[in-house]
Amino acid sequence: MTKPPLTLYLAAPRGFCAGVDRAIKIVEMALEKWGAPVYVRHEIVHNKFVVDALRDKGAVFVEELDECPDDRPVIFSAHGVPKAVPATAAQREMVYVDATCPLVSKVHIEAQRHADNGLQMIMIGHKGHPETVGTMGQLPEGEVLLVETVADVATVEVRDPSRLAFVTQTTLSVDDTADIVAALHARFPGIVGPHKEDICYATTNRQEAVKAMAPKCDAMLVVGAPNSSNSKRLVEVGARAGCNYAQLVQRATDIDWRALEGITSMGITAGASAPEVLIAEVIDAFKDRYDTTVEMVVTAEENVEFKVPRVLREPA
Structure with missing residues (x-):
């Protein structure tokens, strides 16, 4: 026929991408160095095929640090984690490796810098996504406000409209984000944005x-x-x-x-x-x-x- x-x-x-490639390599190298099992907090990257392949090699995927024993290495996923996670790992004297994508880490550093300058943060991102949770978790509760849409910009309640900065999740739609950024600038003309676009x-x-x-x-x-x-x-x-x-x-x-x-x-x-x-x-x-x-x-x-x-x- x-x-x-x-x-x-x-x-x-x-x-x-380079961040995903690096994160997978980190798990593989950790297994080579320390042997199985190596624990990974959250899916190292969002792909079942990749996660299953690493699981077969001896990686154990967990959602929270309290599911990991003190005496085995733990890896943090490419999406990044709240500051409290490595702090707890250090307190428990665990061996941990941070596989956070360097471009996500850049956003974390940005958020901290703005906070050090006394600015409240607005994050453009998706509620509950691990990257958003990790970035918002860099600063104390209430210091980072989340907006997901242009409509959210109209209702977000800020501490001081003249003391604001924004960051974005790295995996958003470029066009959608541009509309939200425009709405932020319209409502808060003095808002400080990233030097270079956060979307990777x-x-x-x-x-x-x-x-x-x-x-x-x-x-x-x-x-x-x-x-x-x-x-x-x-x-x-x-x-x-x-x-x-x-x-x-x-x-x-x-x-x-x-x-x-x-x-x-x-x-x-x-x-x-x-x-x-x-x-x-x-x-x-x-x-x-x-x-x-x-x-x-x-x-x-x-x-x-x-x-x-x-x-x-x-x-x-």
Whole structure:
């Protein structure tokens, strides 16, 4: 039977970013150095495939520090943790390694600097997301106020409108965040923003690639986890950029083939915590069903690399 023709557009960049790559490497190196089990507070990155693979190697994933024994190393996830977490680990004399993405750590340092200058913080982010919890937890209760939407800006109650600064979660939609920032500047003209955009290079690059790819596609799939903020934003960006069908899939088995009947062009990208093996699996699934022509949509080249903490580079 003849396969129907399909142009498969592949976004570049896509998939793993430097922060995710570093976080996974940290767990693997910790297992090599100290042996199993090594405890990890929260999913190291938001991807079940990655977490399961590390679990098979001897990583134990927990939600809170009190689930960890004192005598085994613990790793903090790439999303960052409230200040109280490493403080408690130090108090318990635990060996701990912080896998917080350096670009998230930059936001933490920013928040502390503003607080030291007597400014109250407003954070643009998603309530309950580990990165938001970690950033808000850098400062005492009430010092960081959360806004998720433009509507929230109108109702947020601040201590002194003339003594404010804002930071953002690193994995937000660039366009949505711009609208919220504009609303903050309109309501609080003196508010201090970051020197450089908090939304990280990888989030921005992946969204730009999707914007370039979406108008060419009948449908688009984002490979990523349902709890991955940056992956969900890619779906929204794709839909907004003109793709009629944009969906999130964890892997090839999640593809709804009936919804794709009659398509002649398909876009594929992946969130920053999705490994290339899952992307390849999705591409192969299309090649099985269609006579595919693959075209790359390249909008940026990435060569960022972050060092792992010194404790892992030193001999045991």
